[in-house]
Amino acid sequence: MALDFGHWRTRIGDSGVPAYRAIADTIAEDIDRGRLVAHQKLPTVRALAEQLDLNFTTVARGYTEAQRRGLIISRPGTGTRVSERIRTGAVRRAGPEGLPDMMMNMAPEPADSALVARLCSGLADMAALREPGTLWSLMRYDEAGGPPEDRAAGADWLRDAIPDIDADRVLIFPGVQATLLALFLTLARPGDRIACxxxxxxxVKGLAAQLGIELTGLACDREGLDPEAFAAACAAEPPAALYCNPTLQNPTTRTLSLERRMALVDIARRxxxxxxEDDPYRPLVPDGxxxxxxxxxxLCFHAAGLAKCIGAGLRVAYLVVPQARYRSRLAAALRTTMVMPVPLMVRLATxxxxDGTVTAATxxxxxxxxxxxxxxxxxLAGADxxxxxxxxxxxxxxxxxxxxxxFAADLRARGCAVVGSDAFRVGTPVAPAVRVCLGGPTTRGACRETLQAIAAHLVAAGDGVAARAGG
Known part of the structure; x- marks a missing residue:
């Protein structure tokens, strides 16, 4: 993702603050707006100074200030990159007016005391381990793809939707994002294209930027990915893989129909x-x-995890591989990058x-x-x-x-964090939109207040557009 130096020059020139602080402010703004992604490499101090027509010392101070804020990391030999902490969702944030974050797509926390008691009981059972052999077995290095009994539990969970799978076709990863990293490393090389x-x-944009993989954006409509666009891309030059999120797609919530799924499969076979297939939301749609x-x-690598079925902190995901030959390659990628899934967490997931807790929570x-x-x-009645x-x-x-x-930045300034459409687009510009996540607010009351703030800002935005058109 290339930097827009013209935007940077304008932003720094109009900022009204010292140029070194404006550089850090611009980096922060581009991260918030999706123009910069985690791990993206930034220009050297000298190269940026030439592009911005600033002196070396000013740009160096700007990078130092950005690093102090945790926005970037500079290391000898690897250069300067956007920090990994961006959009991790590790902390539930609230804005200046106390409204909750609607930026991270986390599952809502149900007001269900029986479910909470059930989850606490499961955690207590883990804490009550008394057998030294059992305890230490969970504190050792484990198989890269997870032990057989835990892979079997994942296969059982997925079998209702994907018949005829067994534990030999399942690998366990510490979350779906880790699964996607291993898949990208296995199926593509730097310079290769993955369609999406x-x-x-x-x-996925962050992964591709980090690995030097090119993403090719395929046309979509309100029914999801257009099979004709996929066929045209394949006819021109087949990509290394097709990445898709077919159920409750993030960010649009589109779910591909059976007809479109069959068309995509036919093209992929051809x-x-x-x-x-990144499918973490499928358990939420039982009749999908x-x-x-x-x-x-x-042909399909199917990734599904428990983060959307219980909570984002449960970093356990299951990958169904299409052929046995991929198993060792993916296990090697997992071992190299993350060593193994966390045994304690995997045992809790199993x-x-x-015991049915995952089903009850879902x-x-x-x-x-x-x-x-x-x-x-x-x-938001009447909104599109x-x-x-x-x-x-x-x-x-x-x-x-x-x-x-x-629009998203103005909302964040008012205490409501949403994500603008540029953070999700691949290639050509898209119609303006924002993704709003309903799981951030801890209560329905907080959700209502935040939605009301969005509704008010939406009206103001419409009035602003009308005024500019009239002027």
Whole structure:
């Protein structure tokens, strides 16, 4: 993702603060607006000074200030890169007016005392381990893809949607993002292309930028990825893989129909293109279409985790591989980058899969999501929203002519964090929109207040566009 030096020169020149501080401010702004992603390499001090027509010392001070704020990391031999901490979601943030963060797509926390007691009981069982052999087995290095009994638990969980899988086709990773990293490392090399939706999960953009992989954005409509666009891309030059998020797509919530899934599978077979199916939201839609991996098990890598079914802190994901030959390669990628999934966390996940806690939590999250979606439809009545009753985020289209990044920045200044459409686009510009996540507010009351703030700002944005058009 290239820097827009013209934007930087204007931003720094108009800032009214010392140039070195304006450099750090501009880096922070570009991170917030999705123009810079985690791990992205920045120019050297000398190169940036030449581009901005500033002296070396000023730019060096600017980088030092940005590093002090935790925005960038500079190391000898590797240069200067955007910090990994950006958008980690490790801390639930609140803005200056106390409104909750609606930027991170975390599952809502259901107001269900029975579920909370059940989760606490599972944690207590883990804390009550008394057998030294059992305890120490969870504190040792483990198999890169997880022990057989834990892989079997994951296979059992996925088998309702993907028949005929067994533990030999399942690997366990510390979260879906870690799974995607291993898949990108395995299926593509620097300079290769991976096709994806033109509006796609921002975490994939960060991975591609870090690994030197080019993303090719494919046209979509309100039914999701257009198979004809995929066919045209393959005919020109088959990509290394197709990445897609087919159920409750992040950020748009679009779910591919069975017809489109079958069309994509047929094209992938024709050109022998592997499919990376990122499907963490599928358990939330019990009556949804079958996964792509059920339609083309010989081509699809199916990734699903528990972060969206219980909570973002449960970093356990299961990858179904299409062929045995990929198993050792993916395990090697996991071992090299992350060593192994965390045994204590994997054991807890297996326990909750076996005793029905995962199902109970998923049902409660789905019910809470539906209640919050109802709030959104009432408060934002008349707005152009793409959503699904079972999703805990939605895609809010803005009035034509609205600057989505500026809209999101203005909302953040008022204490409500959402993400503008530029953070998700691959390639050509897209119609202005923001992703709003309903899981950040801890209560429905807080969710209502935040949605009301968004509604008020949406009206103001529409008035502003109308005034500019009239002027």
């Amino acid at each position: 939706e033109a509006v796609t999960y921002s975490g 050109y022998n293109v592997p499919i990376i 279409p079958p996964p792509l991996a059920a339609l083309a098990p010989e 326990q909750w899969l076996h 049902d409660a999250i789905r019910e809470e999501s539906r209640l919050r979606q109802t709030l959104a439809s009432e408060i 929203i793409e959503t699904h009753p079972d999703a805990f985020h939605f895609w809010l289209h803005l009035p034509a002519g609205t600057d989505a990044d500026a």
